Amino acid sequence: MSTGTNADISKMKNEPDGAFRRKPSSFRSHITKDGQYTPEKGRYHLYVSYACPWATRTLIMRKLKGLEDFVGVTVVSPRMGVNGWPLGDVDPFPAAEPDLINGAQHIKDLYHKVQPDYDGRYTVPVLWDKKTSTIVNNESSEIIRMFNSEFNDQLSPAEAKLDFYPEELRAEVDSVNEWVYDTVNNGVYKSGFATSQSAYEAAVIPLFKSLDRLENMLEGKEYLIGNRLTEADVRLFVTIVRFDPVYVGHFKCNIRTIRNGYPNLHLWMRKLYWNIPAFKETCNFEHIKTHYYWSHPMINPHRVVPVGPEPNILPL
Numbered sequence: 683m684s685t686g687t688n689a690d691i692s693k694m695k696n697e698p699d700g701a702f703r704r705k706p707s708s709f710r711s712h713i714t715k716d717g718q719y720t721p722e723k724g725r726y727h728l729y730v731s732y733a734c735p736w737a738t739r740t741l742i743m744r745k746l747k748g749l750e751d752f753v754g755v756t757v758v759s760p761r762m763g764v765n766g767w768p769l770g771d772v773d774p775f776p777a778a779e780p781d782l783i784n785g786a787q788h789i790k791d792l793y794h795k796v797q798p799d800y801d802g803r804y805t806v807p808v809l810w811d812k813k814t815s816t817i818v819n820n821e822s823s824e825i826i827r828m829f830n831s832e833f834n835d836q837l838s839p840a841e842a843k844l845d846f847y848p849e850e851l852r853a854e855v856d857s858v859n860e861w862v863y864d865t866v867n868n869g870v871y872k873s874g875f876a877t878s879q880s881a882y883e884a885a886v887i888p889l890f891k892s893l894d895r896l897e898n899m900l901e902g903k904e905y906l907i908g909n910r911l912t913e914a915d916v917r918l919f920v921t922i923v924r925f926d927p928v929y930v931g932h933f934k935c936n937i938r939t940i941r942n943g944y945p946n947l948h949l950w951m952r953k954l955y956w957n958i959p960a961f962k963e964t965c966n967f968e969h970i971k972t973h974y975y976w977s978h979p980m981i982n983p984h985r986v987v988p989v990g991p992e993p994n995i996l997p998l
């Protein structure tokens with residue numbers, strides 16, 4: 683049975699040593715040609731927050747693959763409160779939208795509609811099936827793989843050919859994803875949500891070690907792996923673009939900034955952002971900054987959102 687406080691992130695319990703441990707995602711079905719969820723234009727819908735790096739991965743991949751007409755999107759308000767993520771009619775924040783499919787007021791309503799006794803976290807992204815009225819999947823790393831390949835038969839040849847998880851690079855992509863997830867994508871959260879000095883340092887030091895490693899990998903290179911854009915770039919980008927505006931201050935990831943400490947990562951990030959519309963068009967710094975500074979009163983009780991850095995991202 684739901685404890686009733688799962689929607690309120692400020693009531694989230696850490697491990698006894700003060701460390702934040704992320705729970706595995708609960709809905710893990712897949713869109714496949716021969717399964718229950720077949721790839722169909724207009725059948726699926728994404729609930730996302732522009733603030734959330736995990737959700738933004740799915741938005742970037744949706745655009746890169748030209749799936750805008752295939753998969754609809756609803757954007758929530760960035761102000762995640764005691765009921766979790768509110769929809770745009772409950773909290774009219776610029777660019778937040780109402781839920782025209784299910785009439786949900788909060789993202790938690792979707793989870794309870796599908797599973798009344800759901801006891802996990804009410805996270806975005808949610809990949810919704812309009813045909814069976816259920817959640818297909820709420821794990822971004824799996825949703826981006828589905829978008830990369832499962833609709834190819836229905837896309838133009840040029841879009842179908844775009845492959846961000848190519849066979850010959852899979853081993854390398856998987857291995858980079860693994861440590862980048864643990865120390866960088868999730869590392870910023872482990873650092874920011876830590877409630878003891880030792881848990882904080884156990885996260886922030888490996889985080890910067892990994893940034894150093896990424897900086898070396900990007901020396902003279904446009905992309906992380908194999909001289910082409912892969913999902914490894916997408917997965918890293920969403921964390922790096924939030925780094926200076928949010929993680930340096932709010933999550934205490936302040937050993938260095940990206941703009942002053944990591945020239946290669948900084949250039950890589952700006953090239954993706956300024957040159958590839960899928961990255962820039964899915965990046966909303968208003969939502970990003972408001973979300974973190976407003977939604978974690980255990981870290982920032984007065985909810986004051988800092989003005990800088992200015993600009994949020996430097997030009998090329």
Ligand SMILES: N[C@@H](CCC(=O)N[C@@H](CS)C(=O)NCC(=O)O)C(=O)O
Nearest residue numbers: 734735736803804805806820821822
């Ligand atoms: N493993 C999930 C993580 C998603 C996630 O944690 N989303 C956060 C926002 S950045 C969320 O919705 N948190 C709400 C909560 O924990 O109450 C994924 O990658 O899709």
